[in-house]
Amino acid sequence: MATAGEVGSPTRLQGKFKATCVCWILGFGSLVAWNSMLTIGDYYYSVFPKYHPSRVLTLVYQPFAIGTMSILAYHEAKIDTRKRNLAGFILFFLSTLLLIVVDLATSGHGGIGPYLGICAFVACFGVADALVQGGMVGDLAFMCPEFMQSFFAGLAASGAVTSGLRLLTKAAFENASSGLRKGAMLFLAISAFFELVCILLYSIVLPKLSIVKYYRAKAAAEGSKTVGADLAAAGIETKEVDGKDQERLTTKQLFLENIDYGADLFLIYVLTLSIFPGFLYENTGEHGLGSWYPLVLIAMYNVWDLISRYIPLVDCIRLESRKGLMIAILSRFLLIPAFYFTAKYGDQGWMIMLISFLGLTNGYLTVCVMTVAPRGYKGPEQNALGNLLVLFLLGGLFCGVALDWLWIIGNGSF
Template identity: 65%
Template sequence: MVSPDRAPDRLEGKYAAMAVCWLLGNGCLFSWNSMLTVVDYYVFLFPQYHPSRILTLVYQPFALITLAILAYHEAKIDTRRRIIFGYILFFASSLLVLVLDLATSGKGGLGTFIGICVISGAFGVADANVQGGMVGDLSFMTSELIQSFLAGLAASGAITSALRLITKAAFENSKDGLRKGARKFEFFLLICSLRKGEKKKDSFYLLSIWLILMTSLFFAVLFFAISSFFEFLCVILYAFVFPKIPIVKYYRNKAASEGSKTVAADLAAGGIQTLSKEEVEKCSERFSNKQLLLQNIDYAIDMFVIYTLTLSIFPGFLSEDTGSHSLGGWYAVVLIAMYNVGDLIGRYIPLLKFFKLESRKYITAATLSRFLLVPAFYFTAKYGDQGWMIMLTSFLGLSNGYLTVCVLTAAPKGYKGPEQNALGNLLVLFLLGGIFAGATLDWLWLIGKGW
């Protein structure tokens, strides 16, 4: 058994662990980001239900309540089972999106929208299991691992945005693009009913419409087919690869020696003999969740404020309230893509120590300064052109990613493994609380617009 009292001369497998963490982060939000990235597709299918806002509001209560329960009982929950369950739920829910889309032939309607909302809620439950569990688990390891996981979260958004841009470009020559893909089935049925008595020479025209339909449905399910693959890959990586990486085994063993009960199954999966129950009890003294929260209330508020502001603008405002511009139907897609790219870049900036904020006061000041973005977005949408809006959106993503990494890597320092795990869960709880508050405040942009 590796001695928990001293760090190994070389932390073997560091870069392999970083790569796996990046992939695990990617899988954590790939399904949800797929839903957000094709939000203009859902806006077309369900225009009367405001899906860009409703889906987020459905997602967040499930995520928030689930994580609140898990964070409260964190010290007694098997992290391995929790995270694997989350990835399996992501995988199953992504498959259900495919089944629903194919079963309804890409048509809208209240029943279909309710089905999408149920799946959105399942994504929220899965997110609470995975994101809280992973951040807590990585909080007692080297900061590069949690940074890689957080970068993977952002990368999922950037990748889905890139796929969305490609598929939209592919459909630009077929009627009105992917946004109308779901309506082509109805159009096909209409053509068939009108042309029953016409000559067979028109059958080629009908075949062309059918081919457009099939292509449209193919691209409509592409995102969630890729999502399903990522989620299945994450189940394999976390269950069989991650526990066996030397650096991961070292930090988990160290956490176990400090009284952590949540890592026993992962240590066993990595082939390490865990401490006896009596030995764990001897070193299980730690700060309570309440004490940890009070000691880090500024970090918790920072996380809440960061995501409250971000989600009050993204994606609802960006997809519905930006007016008409020369980019036309591309506008919302480009804005969401620029946010995701900015978020990804921002999560890598703290790797440069010169640019990393570690002072609690400076982090809080930077977080509060982002409130200036609210009037900036309002006046830019009203008076500015699309270039300024794209720049603002990029900065929104950049600052969101940067501050997230700064908070989650700075807060756990100085605590024992079990305390770092608990603090990681608490900070993610405030993160999700901020997302829910932001998604709720996002409705304020609709004041004076018929709602």
């Protein structure tokens, strides 16, 4: 497909800063609902103390995310990105509202019925995550790298902001009647609001920015069929072009050429999710911070994960070597024995330092891989590669969540 009219070069177009901000907010909205679920884990532990909610809900979430993403990655060239992303944000919005409804209907009481209902909506979060994250990464892969970096910074910011708010709500409601529940409902309400904002920004604001129209029109000229609805929303007509102009590498070829980048993302998140968040809630023991301890650990991880996603903006300290990335990622696995011995023998200061380093390396390496991998490809290929990379990322998340259970199996904590 190609544009019917000409679109200027990106050096003469307006809206890069605004587009970067919108990408940040869309990244924030892509994970704020799920991060709210993780952050209010102490509430769910008080309501469902025997059901390991932090681990179980994460394990429910991931199969639906990776299963949906596998289907979408296979059919990415035929799926309209606009419809896909809007469907994801709407599903996030509705699922978050229904979580509030379930809690209100049961008056915050436990039991297997409400727990299964929560699990069902968490599964919807997984589907929505695959729709949005794969769709957005594929879309941003053929735009300037700053948009991709900003989107992933927004993903991390959702964790940092929810952790900060959780500390504030715990302090505000700690001595109040049903304080945990009030804080949890406030979190879910805030999440629903941001999902609504994302729906409006993606559907109305982003398509009309000049620089975004340029990149989407360029991708259409290179044969992309996924941007048609977004270009139509911006008032740009498209038309078919010769088959030769639509030639592109197959998904299999892209997979083989970038298998090391996929392995990078898989290994990053296998390690991270084997520790975060289940280990922090159930395997770090009792310390001076008491019930604040897991919340502080999660907050420190999220803050350093956010900060580290801006480090690659500095060219001289951005890691681009394929071999260097793999060495750095494999070196992170030394953190497993470090966490084990720190939980067993160390004090809370050492654990806070370790979890901060986990967040620092997670965010930095993720952005390095995601911004380097799409270089040198045409728009349709970059969209396909973006979907493949997200599939590897979600695969790492799923395996990490499964391996996280080994901590409690080893301790005989069932």
